[in-house]
Amino acid sequence: MNQMFVFIAINVLLVFISIPPIRRELPMNSAYGFRFPAAMKSEEAWYRINAFGGKVFAASSCLSILGLIGLRLIQVVEPLLYISMFAIPLVFSTILIMIYSNRQA
Numbered sequence: 001m002n003q004m005f006v007f008i009a010i011n012v013l014l015v016f017i018s019i020p021p022i023r024r025e026l027p028m029n030s031a032y033g034f035r036f037p038a039a040m041k042s043e044e045a046w047y048r049i050n051a052f053g054g055k056v057f058a059a060s061s062c063l064s065i066l067g068l069i070g071l072r073l074i075q076v077v078e079p080l081l082y083i084s085m086f087a088i089p090l091v092f093s094t095i096l097i098m099i100y101s102n103r104q105a
Contacts, residue, residue, distance in 0.1 A: 003079060003082050003083070004068050004071070004072055004082050007064070007068055007082060007083075007085070007086040008065055008068055008069075010086070011061040011062075011064050011065045011068075011086070012061075012065070014057055014058070014061040014090075015057075015058045015061045015062065017032075018053075018054040018055070018057045018058040018061070019054070019058075020054075021033055021034070021050035021051055021053060021054030022051055022054035022055055022058065023051075024047045024050075024051055026050055027043075028040070028043055028046045033046070033050045033053075034049055034050050034053040034097055034101065036049065036097075036098060036101040036102075037101075037105070038101045038102060038104045038105040039101055039104075041105070045104060048104065049097070049100065049101050049104055052097065052100050053097040053100075053101075056093045056096055056097055056100075057090075057093050057097075059093075060089035060090060060092065060093040061089070061090075063089055064085060064086055064089040064090070067085040067089075068082060068085050068086065071085060
């Protein structure tokens with residue numbers, strides 16, 4: 001069950017690091033943010049794509065947290081389910097953000 005707490009902590013961290021992009025306070029840079037080619041074309045595109053990405057990541061992280069807590073409440077002990085509840089929302093979010101970014105190009 002320790003992996004559940006690690007996954008929740010990572011999701012909480014992802015929610016917090018999603019706040020600057022959501023608030024459009026993250027200037028274009030090469031280290032932090034959604035650096036897809038379409039986002040790097042202009043500052044306006046950077047802020048739009050990163051705000052969307054931040055919202056999607058924050059929402060998926062919150063859903064993942066709820067799912068992890070739900071697994072704990074129904075006393076699931078299968079580690080693969082905890083890993084899936086952590087990883088699947090993040091993968092889905094990344095794909096959704098990539099699709100959004102490509103449509104903005």
